[in-house]
Every structure is written in C-alpha cells, then in structure tokens.
Amino acid sequence: MLTGIRVLDLTWVWSGPLAGRILADLGAEVIHIVGRTTVSGSKISQDMAEMMGIFPENDPGKTPWNRRSTDNDFNRNKLGLTLELNTPEGADLFKRLVKISDVVLENFSPRVMPNFGLDYPVLKAVNPGIILCSMPGYGLTGPYRNYVSYGTNLEPFSGLSSLMGYPGEGARISGNAYPDPAAALHATGAILTAVFHKLKTGQGQHIDLSQAESATCLIGEAVLGYALDGKIPPRIGNRHPVHAPQGCFRCKGEDKWVAVAVSSEQEWKNLCQAMEHPEWITDIRFSDPVNRRNHQDELDEFIQAWTRQHTHLDAMRLLQATGVPAGAVLDAAELLEDEHLNARGFFQKMDHAECGLRKYCGLPMKFSNPPTFPHRPAPCLGEHNEYVLEKILGLSKEEIARLEEKDVIGAWPMDD
Known part of the structure; x- marks a missing residue:
C-alpha cells in the first residue's frame, strides 16, 4: 500500500523502530541506518545473556548484535545500512539518500541531528519535499528538551503513573514503557498525514513529536476531570470509577x-x-x-x-x-498458542539468518483488497550496504570498497 515511499530510519530502542516497522510492514521501502560506533561488539557472558533474556535460547552467539530479539522484531521488512554520519563521507551519502527519499525518521535528543549537520533546514535544502519526523522524549522545544529520556521515565512525567496503583498506595509504572508504542503509533499517523499533504501540495514537513505528550494525550479524561472540578483522580487499582463489578480475579491454577x-x-x-x-x-x-x-x-x-x-x-x-x-489474562506462552490469534493468522513466521525460524507478531488489521506485503526478516548489521549504495545510489564497487577501508560503512561493530 505504501509502495514507492522511501523512508530513512535513523531510530533506535523502541518508539522509532516500531514506527518504521509499521511503515515497512505496509509496503514502504524503509532503510534502517545504523552507526557502528553505537553497536556493542563486546562478548556477552552466559549469565548476562540469561539476565537480559533477549537472545534465542539465551545464546548470544558469536555475533550477539545480530541476535537481539527486539532488533529482529522491530526491524523486519527493512533494509539494513551502516553509515557513520559523523564523517564527511557518511553525511554526504546520507544527503544523497535524502535527495531521493520521502521521509526521514529519527528519535535522537534534539542536539544530535544539528551536531551531525543534518537538521531540517539542511535536509530541506537538499530535498524541499522531505518529511522529517523527530521523536525526542520531551519534544524539540521547552525547558526539558535536553533531558535524558526513556519510556520508563517518560511514563511518570506523562501523568499515567499517577493513575496507576491501589487505594492508599503509591503510584506505579506499567512495566511496558507505554510512551514508546504510543509515540510510534502517533508518529506513523503523523508521517502518513504529511505524505498525503505532500502528494496534494508538494510541500515537506518537519514533525516535532514529543513521546511524553503522546502518552499524556491518551489520558485526557483525567486531565479534563481536574480542569472541571479541581480534583486529582484517585488510584483505584483494577476498578472503574463508575461501574461495578470490574476487576481481575484469581482462577484455578498458578498465577491465572x-x-x-x-x-x-x-x-x-x-x-x-x-x-x-x-x-x-x-x-x-x-x-x-x-x-x-x-x-x-x-x-x-x-x-x-x-x-x-x-x-x-x-x-x-x-x-x-x-x-x-x-x-x-494470557501470558506470552499462551498468546503464541492462542486459538483465536492463530485462526486469524496474526503471527508471522520468519527465518532469520542468525536466529532461525521464529514467530513474530503481525499486523492487527486486515484489508479487504490486500496488496502483497513484504515478508523479510530483519537485516544483520550492514547486510544491505552494497545493495543500497550500488543499486540505489549508483556507487561503483571500488567506491564502496574505499568506504569500507575508511570505516564509513562495514558489517562489524566499531568498538570490537
């Protein structure tokens, strides 16, 4: 459905990669660009691997950076390119990609893109129709713009944690870094809106998306309630402020x-x-x-x-x-075996070069006239360097080899 839309995905962790994955799942050509200096090549002990719980069978293998379950989930259907944007050659190659792309997606702190010399005015000069979606934790403006942010500290700031907990007890956090997926969904909608606007007008956009605000706007009734009567909503656990009975009840079996x-x-x-x-x-x-x-x-x-x-x-x-x-209440094992989810074909099997055949969550929507969606496992580090640089940018094999010699690109972490 998004065939013909090219997205340059500079994101990491969860919020940005998930937004990029949704666009890739819907058919956009998403190039996930990684700086190898940000990828750890350190050996991971078995004890550490078991504690992290993100490797297949808790085995980090010889190339753990290619075996992380989170990366392999969020980066499916994307092309993988390594590029050091802090080098003149890397920045120049990125600008050449921007010139022939529709969207740039990033979730760095507000300082990073200007430090690379790749902020919106620069990208707009290269491609006036480019759409840049920036997803810093607190937004690009305001007194908190440079605060360090992850979903676990954005959630309390958003007001969500103040609503979670039982009467007479302290606030709680969800344990799921809720602002990350909320921001991803808002970013996807904002990008598609900007693409639609561009198709009508030819104009690009710079989208300033605050991850904290993405969570706050989803608890609007609590904010509105205080604005109307000046009362802080109490914590009520699993109950409802009006209806009863509502709650979560123990069943037969352990933790059911x-x-x-x-x-x-x-x-x-x-x-x-x-x-x-x-x-x-x-x-x-x-x-x-x-x-x-x-x-x-x-x-x-x-x-x-x-x-x-x-x-x-x-x-x-x-x-x-x-x-x-x-x-x-289903746990992860029950979800994978659930008869309803499997009857709807929700899970997708993908065979990853480093992780083997695994089940992944699919799209939660079904289309009555579906096109052929991509079905490609997440790339290993630098897997599509040659394809992107040669087939899309037109570089010669000799030019690509020189970039490898200068460590502008590569398929191995820089700190190894």
Missing part, C-alpha cells in the same frame, strides 16, 4: 486470572445467572451501581470464590457465553 468488566444492569444480571447466584440481583447491597461500588470488597470476594473454581479460559468462556465482558 480473568478480568471482568460489567457496565450495565443487563450484564450484571447475566453475571449473576452465569455464576448461579440469582439472589445477588435482589440483594440490597448490589441492587444498583452505587450500592455495588459501595460494597465492592464483599462483591469481589463472592466473584472470586466462583472464578477460583474454573480455569481462566473456562471462566472467560462461561461468562462470555452469557454476554458478560470477560477476558482471560
């Missing part, structure tokens, strides 16, 4: 749970029937949403007494069969 979310009187009556306790319907303690909220502790105990008799999957199915919103 089911989530239940009742939001109407009909769903409440259905739950009572499914759990074979129709007397709850007329119990004054549970007779309406207000009473149920006021007696949630008692109600939760009754519900959990029922869920403990069932596996989490059986509890979900029994409740769903009567129209009660319920979902089993």
Whole structure:
C-alpha cells in the first residue's frame, strides 16, 4: 500500500523502530541506518545473556548484535545500512539518500541531528519535499528538551503513573514503557498525514513529536476531570470509577486470572445467572451501581470464590457465553498458542539468518483488497550496504570498497 515511499530510519530502542516497522510492514521501502560506533561488539557472558533474556535460547552467539530479539522484531521488512554520519563521507551519502527519499525518521535528543549537520533546514535544502519526523522524549522545544529520556521515565512525567496503583498506595509504572508504542503509533499517523499533504501540495514537513505528550494525550479524561472540578483522580487499582463489578480475579491454577468488566444492569444480571447466584440481583447491597461500588470488597470476594473454581479460559468462556465482558489474562506462552490469534493468522513466521525460524507478531488489521506485503526478516548489521549504495545510489564497487577501508560503512561493530 505504501509502495514507492522511501523512508530513512535513523531510530533506535523502541518508539522509532516500531514506527518504521509499521511503515515497512505496509509496503514502504524503509532503510534502517545504523552507526557502528553505537553497536556493542563486546562478548556477552552466559549469565548476562540469561539476565537480559533477549537472545534465542539465551545464546548470544558469536555475533550477539545480530541476535537481539527486539532488533529482529522491530526491524523486519527493512533494509539494513551502516553509515557513520559523523564523517564527511557518511553525511554526504546520507544527503544523497535524502535527495531521493520521502521521509526521514529519527528519535535522537534534539542536539544530535544539528551536531551531525543534518537538521531540517539542511535536509530541506537538499530535498524541499522531505518529511522529517523527530521523536525526542520531551519534544524539540521547552525547558526539558535536553533531558535524558526513556519510556520508563517518560511514563511518570506523562501523568499515567499517577493513575496507576491501589487505594492508599503509591503510584506505579506499567512495566511496558507505554510512551514508546504510543509515540510510534502517533508518529506513523503523523508521517502518513504529511505524505498525503505532500502528494496534494508538494510541500515537506518537519514533525516535532514529543513521546511524553503522546502518552499524556491518551489520558485526557483525567486531565479534563481536574480542569472541571479541581480534583486529582484517585488510584483505584483494577476498578472503574463508575461501574461495578470490574476487576481481575484469581482462577484455578498458578498465577491465572480473568478480568471482568460489567457496565450495565443487563450484564450484571447475566453475571449473576452465569455464576448461579440469582439472589445477588435482589440483594440490597448490589441492587444498583452505587450500592455495588459501595460494597465492592464483599462483591469481589463472592466473584472470586466462583472464578477460583474454573480455569481462566473456562471462566472467560462461561461468562462470555452469557454476554458478560470477560477476558482471560494470557501470558506470552499462551498468546503464541492462542486459538483465536492463530485462526486469524496474526503471527508471522520468519527465518532469520542468525536466529532461525521464529514467530513474530503481525499486523492487527486486515484489508479487504490486500496488496502483497513484504515478508523479510530483519537485516544483520550492514547486510544491505552494497545493495543500497550500488543499486540505489549508483556507487561503483571500488567506491564502496574505499568506504569500507575508511570505516564509513562495514558489517562489524566499531568498538570490537
């Protein structure tokens, strides 16, 4: 669907690589550009590999930089090019790529691109129609612009952590660096919007995308609530501020749970029937949403007494069969084997040169008239150097060899 769109992806870690992967999955030609000075070639011990948990079978192998599960997930369907942008030759080659590309994607701190001499005015002079999407943690402007940022410290700043936790306890973080994927989705939408604008007007854009704000804008009801009544939303754990019962309940088996979310009187009556306790319907303690909220502790105990008799999957199915919103809490192993996800063909198998045949999460959307999407494993370091430089930029083999001799490109980390 995005065939003909070329993206130069300078990103690292999670937010940017995920945005680039979505574009690549949808057919854009995404060239992931890596500086080898940023890639560690240090040997990784077995103890360290087991602690990191990112290598197949916890084996880092002889080239661990090519075996990281996160990189191999986020960089599938991309071309891999190494290029040292802090060298005159590397910067010049990058500008030549910019001249024939549509999008540049980066998630460095605001200082990095200007330090390379590759900020937006420079890129725009090379290609007036170029779209530069910058994804610094706190944005390109403001007093925090140069703060060090990862999803784990952006999440508290975004306000999300203040909402997470149980009554009377401190704030919590999600454990999933939530601003990263939120920023990736916003970046994808912003880039596609800019591409659409360019197709209509020929104009490029510089997109200033704050990862922190990407998370904050998704908790707008909490911000709006304070603006309306001046009250800080309390932490309520797994419960809902209005509806009850809502929560996560223990089931049969070790660390097995089911989530239940009742939001109407009909769903409440259905739950009572499914759990074979129709007397709850007329119990004054549970007779309406207000009473149920006021007696949630008692109600939760009754519900959990029922869920403990069932596996989490059986509890979900029994409740769903009567129209009660319920979902089993699945761990990673269960997700890979889930009958629904596999029936929809959600997982993709890819055979990586260093990691072998593995399952990866696919696209969560299905198109009624799908084109042929790319299906290519993530590149090893510098795997497509020759293809990009020779086939796309037109360099000779002798010129490419000289770049390798000068360490402008290569297929091995620079610190090794």
